[in-house]
Amino acid sequence: MSRKPALLLVPGLVFILFGFAIPSALMLLAPPSTPTADVFARLGAMLTDPYDLAIIWRTVRIGLIVTVACVLLGFPIAYLLARSTSRFAGMWLALAIFPLLLSNVVRTFGWLVILGSQGAIGQLLVILGVTDQPPQLLYTELAVVLGLIQLFLPLAVISCYSAVAQVDAGLDHAARGLGATKSQTLWKIVIPLSRPGILIAGTLVFAGATTAYTTPYLLGGSSQRMLSTQLFSYASVSVDWAAASATALIMTVLVFLVSGLSSLVSRKAGVTA
Amino acid sequence: MRGRPVLGTLAVLGYIIMIVPILFVVSTAFTAGDALTFPPQGLSLRWFGEALAYQPFISALVSSLQLAVVSTALALLLGVPVTLAIQRGKIPGKSLVEGLFLSPLVVPELVVGLALYQQIMIGLHQTSFVALLVGHTVLLLPYAVRVTGASLALADPAVEEAARGLGASPLRTFFSVTLPLLRPGIFSAGLLSFVTSFNNVPLSLLLQSRQFRTLPVTMLDYVQQSYDPMIAAMSTLILAGTVVIAIVAEKTVGFAKIFGGINK
Numbered sequence: 001m002s003r004k005p006a007l008l009l010v011p012g013l014v015f016i017l018f019g020f021a022i023p024s025a026l027m028l029l030a031p032p033s034t035p036t037a038d039v040f041a042r043l044g045a046m047l048t049d050p051y052d053l054a055i056i057w058r059t060v061r062i063g064l065i066v067t068v069a070c071v072l073l074g075f076p077i078a079y080l081l082a083r084s085t086s087r088f089a090g091m092w093l094a095l096a097i098f099p100l101l102l103s104n105v106v107r108t109f110g111w112l113v114i115l116g117s118q119g120a121i122g123q124l125l126v127i128l129g130v131t132d133q134p135p136q137l138l139y140t141e142l143a144v145v146l147g148l149i150q151l152f153l154p155l156a157v158i159s160c161y162s163a164v165a166q167v168d169a170g171l172d173h174a175a176r177g178l179g180a181t182k183s184q185t186l187w188k189i190v191i192p193l194s195r196p197g198i199l200i201a202g203t204l205v206f207a208g209a210t211t212a213y214t215t216p217y218l219l220g221g222s223s224q225r226m227l228s229t230q231l232f233s234y235a236s237v238s239v240d241w242a243a244a245s246a247t248a249l250i251m252t253v254l255v256f257l258v259s260g261l262s263s264l265v266s267r268k269a270g271v272t273a
Numbered sequence: 274m275r276g277r278p279v280l281g282t283l284a285v286l287g288y289i290i291m292i293v294p295i296l297f298v299v300s301t302a303f304t305a306g307d308a309l310t311f312p313p314q315g316l317s318l319r320w321f322g323e324a325l326a327y328q329p330f331i332s333a334l335v336s337s338l339q340l341a342v343v344s345t346a347l348a349l350l351l352g353v354p355v356t357l358a359i360q361r362g363k364i365p366g367k368s369l370v371e372g373l374f375l376s377p378l379v380v381p382e383l384v385v386g387l388a389l390y391q392q393i394m395i396g397l398h399q400t401s402f403v404a405l406l407v408g409h410t411v412l413l414l415p416y417a418v419r420v421t422g423a424s425l426a427l428a429d430p431a432v433e434e435a436a437r438g439l440g441a442s443p444l445r446t447f448f449s450v451t452l453p454l455l456r457p458g459i460f461s462a463g464l465l466s467f468v469t470s471f472n473n474v475p476l477s478l479l480l481q482s483r484q485f486r487t488l489p490v491t492m493l494d495y496v497q498q499s500y501d502p503m504i505a506a507m508s509t510l511i512l513a514g515t516v517v518i519a520i521v522a523e524k525t526v527g528f529a530k531i532f533g534g535i536n537k
Binding site for chain 2: 005006008009011012013015016019020021022023024026027028031032072073074076077079080093094095096097098099100101102103104105106107108109110111112113114116118119120123146149150153154157158182207211213214217218228231232235236241244248251252255256259
């Protein structure tokens with residue numbers, strides 16, 4: 001295997017360059033029959049227009065809420081499972097990972113049944129006499145946030161789990177033996193040592209939540225537009241390539257910014273640790 | 274969970290959000306009534322019959338399966354040699370090359386979808402199957418490279434060198450030593466790829482045509498027009514299929530291992 005390795009790369013490289021890298025770059029900067037200047041003019045207009053800014057801000061806000069919620073709910077699951085001695089721990093871990101294999105569309109439909117006007121929560125509130133009419137729960141920001149948490153929580157669980165599992169449980173015992181309380185052990189030993197995994201979890205969830213399409217489309221409707229649903233409508237309803245590229249640029253920069261920031265933070269932490 | 278009230282409560286809440294919506298879909302699929310309501314009215318299997326007799330779902334299912342199988346095979350054919358080169362060869366800029374093959378995980382799928390729509394369907398006048406095949410394969414390449422790479426990284430290159438030293442040809446070494454080492458990784462990558470392609474929405478939505486539409490996209494369309502339990506029945510059938518795949522994954526390679534490769 002002296003000269004061949006380079007040859008092995010060729011088909012894959014050609015494919016990823018012509019099937020991904022070049023088309024994506026063209027789409028972002030030079031869409032068909034649209035001068036690049038138009039894309040940037042449109043981008044400038046979006047960054048000053050209140051309607052577009054509201055969509056950008058909603059996307060960032062929902063992304064942040066979902067990220068915090070997923071880490072807050074995912075870390076405890078990962079920690080309890082990683083430290084559990086129960087013979088059912090493996091089964092519970094599998095149950096948390098399983099949704100990753102299941103279609104987003106199927107997972108999101110559940111919220112239609114729960115939050116819809118004929119749905120479980122609305123009916124329950126009417127039966128209990130809290131309201132006469134089922135409240136509007138679908139097509140709200142809350143619906144989108146719940147749907148996205150459901151979608152990305154398994155990802156947070158896996159990332160946190162592999163991080164916590166790498167922290168030697170002996171350290172927990174040592175800290176406890178030296179008189180630390182359970183919560184001191186958690187905050188001073190386990191969380192600092194598993195910070196890289198928590199950071200990865202947060203980055204993956206944020207990138208996923210700010211670019212997801214199915215959930216804001218089904219649960220947010222036209223009143224809760226996010227960058228992804230806006231991009232789709234520019235691309236296929238109004239066929240406005242300049243606007244689609246500008247929206248795609250905002251989305252891509254947002255994701256790259258957060259991924260870059262996160263790897264910068266983890267590298268810095270690695271140097272000081 | 275005893276003695277951990279705060280962590281325990283958060284964990285329970287997490288499981289409720291992950292699992293309960295799925296249970297609601299399943300329970301409404303068995304309704305005898307005409308509306309997608311909860312609680313379901315009566316018990317029946319009629320909506321499963323209707324879902325399986327609904328032609329658009331069935332032809333979309335066939336399309337989805339075709340696309341998933343072909344794009345998985347293509348991603349493995351292109352990705353496994355790349356893994357071999359990265360793990361076993363001495364190539365310059367190794368981490369840059371690996372980064373390029375993992376980058377489809379970072380770029381938003383809608384961007385890739387729209388890019389291929391503009392360049393392949395409009396620019397090159399290709400069918401939506403061709404565009405979808407390219408798009409899905411791009412999306413699956415990171416799995417093919419990363420997951421098989423993880424299993425190869427665990428294997429000692431000395432075994433292959435020993436085979437070569439004992440007189441085996443490079444081809445013989447590949448087929449009787451390297452490939453068996455790669456097999457669990459290829460299996461995991463194939464499984465993840467198949468599921469990822471089958472479930473994909475953003476690419477399949479932007480690159481669809483009247484002749485070729487995948488199942489998730491058809492279901493999204495359907496739920497916009499009519500809101501009845503047939504969609505819950507079809508979802509439940511997909512859930513059942515996914516459970517079978519999950520059991521196969523757990524019995525062969527192990528669940529956590531399959532996902533361990535991609536998460537880094």
